[in-house]
Amino acid sequence: MIRTLASALALYSIWLLLSGMFVPFLLAAGFCCAIAIKLFSRRLNAIAEETEVLELNWVKLVAYYPWLIKETVLAAWDVSKRILNPRLPISPALVEFAPSQKTDLGLVIHANSITLTPGTISVEVEHGRFLVHALTEEGALSLAGSEMDRRCAELEVV
Amino acid sequence: MLTAATLALLVTVALALARAAYGPSVFDRLQAASTIGTCAMLLLALLGFLNGRPEFLDLALTYGLLNVIGIIAVLKFIHLGRLVNKSAENVEDA
Amino acid sequence: MDILTALFMVTGCLAMLIAAIGIVRMPDLFTRMHAASKVGTVGVSCVVLAAATHFAELSVVAPVLLTIVFFLATAPVAAHMVGRAAYGTGVRMWEGTVIDEWKRRSGNPPVKPPEP
Numbered sequence A: 001m002i003r004t005l006a007s008a009l010a011l012y013s014i015w016l017l018l019s020g021m022f023v024p025f026l027l028a029a030g031f032c033c034a035i036a037i038k039l040f041s042r043r044l045n046a047i048a049e050e051t052e053v054l055e056l057n058w059v060k061l062v063a064y065y066p067w068l069i070k071e072t073v074l075a076a077w078d079v080s081k082r083i084l085n086p087r088l089p090i091s092p093a094l095v096e097f098a099p100s101q102k103t104d105l106g107l108v109i110h111a112n113s114i115t116l117t118p119g120t121i122s123v124e125v126e127h128g129r130f131l132v133h134a135l136t137e138e139g140a141l142s143l144a145g146s147e148m149d150r151r152c153a154e155l156e157v158v
Numbered sequence B: 001m002l003t004a005a006t007l008a009l010l011v012t013v014a015l016a017l018a019r020a021a022y023g024p025s026v027f028d029r030l031q032a033a034s035t036i037g038t039c040a041m042l043l044l045a046l047l048g049f050l051n052g053r054p055e056f057l058d059l060a061l062t063y064g065l066l067n068v069i070g071i072i073a074v075l076k077f078i079h080l081g082r083l084v085n086k087s088a089e090n091v092e093d094a
Numbered sequence C: 001m002d003i004l005t006a007l008f009m010v011t012g013c014l015a016m017l018i019a020a021i022g023i024v025r026m027p028d029l030f031t032r033m034h035a036a037s038k039v040g041t042v043g044v045s046c047v048v049l050a051a052a053t054h055f056a057e058l059s060v061v062a063p064v065l066l067t068i069v070f071f072l073a074t075a076p077v078a079a080h081m082v083g084r085a086a087y088g089t090g091v092r093m094w095e096g097t098v099i100d101e102w103k104r105r106s107g108n109p110p111v112k113p114p115e116p
Helices: A002-019 A024-044 A058-084 A104-116 A137-141 A147-155 B002-022 B026-051 B056-080 C002-025 C029-055 C058-089 C101-106
Strands: A093-097 A120-126 A129-134
Touching (some): A002 C058, A058 A104, B002 C002
Antiparallel strands (some): A120 A129
């Protein structure tokens, strides 16, 4: 129940951010929409109620995002240089490695971050096994026990 | 500046179209289609600049989300051969 | 302010252009996905940020930040789905691939996908 209310509240705050107008009619309409979406999604059974949305270290998540954005920009710079280089200096590799996260949410965040950062894309994600495609061999070899792995593991509440 | 940005995006669309036409696999085409969708989203944002109307950003956001949903729908269709998973009664559907 | 807007916009569009060049130049599907997912994300974020610095009001900056967060969350998911589907159907990889633990495990080379 608390989670349903919390996610309805989150939906409502997204509505407020997107509308940017604080007229009573729009405020009421947004509230009705948030409740309606929660009811519909329950009817659709689309979102399991036991999802561990809240079990995350939110303070660390706030610190994690700027770091991730910085890494993404650096990765994009590196990949652009490789694309524009006439010799195309790539050495693709498909490797497996074991992430240290325990919860589904931690694994998802880690896989997402892998796709965004240094020349790597997560191809297959399972518990305790990631299959990762890397643009360069060095990128593939630096995956296990990386700083990202550590930071994502810190996000989890065990 | 706006002209240069729009031209760059149009060239991007042309290059992605070339990849979509050349293939070779269906996933390459899908990837190119997704890039074209992203470019359409950015062109919408630039249109907002041109008219001085920031409302176009909301359209761009919606377009970006629809782009992702469209790709997932196409992939599901390729994978299953249909869009509705008939056997799945509950959330466990893959 | 205008310089910042111009900088963001030109950087973003150039990034999209580089992503497209990568999509055309790269030898196989997975390497193309690198270009599209990373450089494309930065391109979108920059163009949208240009809008934020140009209009500079709360009703614009909030959707811009939401767009960036949504894009950061959804673009990798789409790339991952494409990659997983391609891996599942056995799209052929480039000959220059250095390490391929997939081939090593299954023992047989990936099959060529059916011509559409």
